[in-house]
Amino acid sequence: MQLSSWLEETRKSLESISHGPGLDGQILLMHELGKTKSWILAHPEYELESNNIASLHSKVNRARQGEPIPYIIGHWEFYALDFLITPDVLIPRPETEMIVDMAVDWIKKQEGSKRVLDMGTGSGCIAVAIALHAPKLLIVGVDSSEKALGVAQKNAEKFHVENQIRFLQSNLFSNINDRFDVICANLPYIPNFELSALPVSKYEPNAALDGGEDGLAVISLFLGDAGLFISHPGLILCEHGIGQEDKVRKMAAIHFPYSKCETHKDLHGISRTISIQV
Numbered sequence: 001m002q003l004s005s006w007l008e009e010t011r012k013s014l015e016s017i018s019h020g021p022g023l024d025g026q027i028l029l030m031h032e033l034g035k036t037k038s039w040i041l042a043h044p045e046y047e048l049e050s051n052n053i054a055s056l057h058s059k060v061n062r063a064r065q066g067e068p069i070p071y072i073i074g075h076w077e078f079y080a081l082d083f084l085i086t087p088d089v090l091i092p093r094p095e096t097e098m099i100v101d102m103a104v105d106w107i108k109k110q111e112g113s114k115r116v117l118d119m120g121t122g123s124g125c126i127a128v129a130i131a132l133h134a135p136k137l138l139i140v141g142v143d144s145s146e147k148a149l150g151v152a153q154k155n156a157e158k159f160h161v162e163n164q165i166r167f168l169q170s171n172l173f174s175n176i177n178d179r180f181d182v183i184c185a186n187l188p189y190i191p192n193f194e195l196s197a198l199p200v201s202k203y204e205p206n207a208a209l210d211g212g213e214d215g216l217a218v219i220s221l222f223l224g225d226a227g228l229f230i231s232h233p234g235l236i237l238c239e240h241g242i243g244q245e246d247k248v249r250k251m252a253a254i255h256f257p258y259s260k261c262e263t264h265k266d267l268h269g270i271s272r273t274i275s276i277q278v
Contacts, residue, residue, distance in 0.1 A: 001053060003029065004044035010060055017064060024069055028059050031073040068203055079129040083155050088147035089123040090186075090208045095266040098273050099184050099237045100129045102264070106235045107134045107182060115178065117142065117229065119185040119222065121167065122208060124152030126184050131161040139165045142176065145207065172221055179231045185222055189241040191215040215241055216248070223251045227278070236276040245271035252276050 007025045014021035029040050032052055048056070059072050070076035070091045075084050078092035079100055085091060103126075107114050113136045118127040121141030131139055141156075143149050149167045156162040168175060189211040195201045200209060211218055219240060226236055236256075240248045245263045252261045252274055259278045266272040 001048050002044065003040065003046040003048060006048055006053070006056065007040075007044075010056075013060055014063060017066065024063060025060075027069055027073065028056060028063075031075075032056055032059070066199060066202060071203060078123075078125040081125070081129060081132070081159065083123050083125050083128070084151060084158060085123060086147075086151055087203060088145065088205060089151050090204055092123060092125045095268075095270075095272050096126065096186055096239060097129075098264060098266055099126055099186065099239060100133070102237055102273070102275060103130050103182050103184055103235070104133045107137070110181070110233075113137065114181040115231075116140070116182045116184065117176070117180040119172065119183060120187045120208070121152050122148050122186070124155040124165070124167070126186065127152070127165050128155050128159050128161055130184075131156075131164045132159060135164070137164055140176075140178075140180070141165055141167045142170045142172075143167070144169065144171045145205065148205070148208075172218075173225045173229055176229055179229055179234075181231045181234050183226055183230055183234070183236045185219075185226075185236075185238040187211070187218045187222055187238070189215045189219060189239070189244060211241070214247075216244060216251070219244075219248060220251055223248075223255050226276075227255055230278055232278055234278045236278070237273060238276075239273050240271075242270055245274070248274050 010025035011021045014024055018024050026040055062072050070085045071087050075082050076091055079097050116137055116139045118141045121127050121143045124141055127139045127141040141152055146169055152167050156165045188209050190209045191214055192210050195210055256276050259276050262275050263271045264273045
């Protein structure tokens with residue numbers, strides 16, 4: 001079967017369950033053949049071998065059952081970096097890249113070496129991306145999941161920043177004893193009554209998604225304790241869900257009454273992250 005024929009067949013097969021069936025097919029081919037997207041597009045006449053077709057057929061079937069493409073191929077892009085991904089960690093999303101942008105921008109404006117805490121590190125994507133773009137750092141990546149920390153460690157080693165990042169198992173700040181110049185947080189914020197109805201709940205780790213009754217239980221605990229662990233001057237960055245900005249700002253105002261609190265919109269114009277400059 002020619003590559004172009006397989007792509008068209010796969011697009012039709014996935015169009016009822018995917019927002020981008022054509023792109024999904026290209027990603028599966030790139031992974032299967034070890035080729036770039038430009039190579040895939042430039043070689044429509046390429047004849048797929050039978051073993052490739054069988055392997056791709058299995059992957060398409062998994063996608064049709066709802067399994068996310070990143071878990072099928074075992075890696076995903078974040079901040080133009082290709083991270084290892086397993087079902088033990090959340091799939092990195094483009095809106096979270098804003099945290100890296102703001103952290104790196106703030107760090108570069110400061111003098112001297114800095115310490116960064118990445119709370120809820122998951123795959124380690126935030127910690128690794130910051131380390132690569134601001135090398136004079138010591139970063140501590142924290143997660144409650146031992147399995148997630150294993151994935152994060154592999155990503156740090158993949159990008160050769162393992163000497164900059166120390167990973168630590170902790171339930172929020174329970175095992176933290178230091179102060180940091182920047183604290184980044186990508187914590188659970190989906191209300192639990194909504195979670196079961198969402199496709200992500202079937203495959204992604206629920207502990208990284210479930211934000212309690214109103215979605216803000218974990219963020220509330222985080223903001224309540226963060227002041228004990230942030231240096232002055234310092235920056236706290238916390239991602240939140242759609243429609244939660246007002247409640248999160250009120251929490252921040254209570255715990256950081258003399259600090260500059262701002263809400264930042266993602267590329268879709270949705271309020272997504274709060275910054276607190278102390």
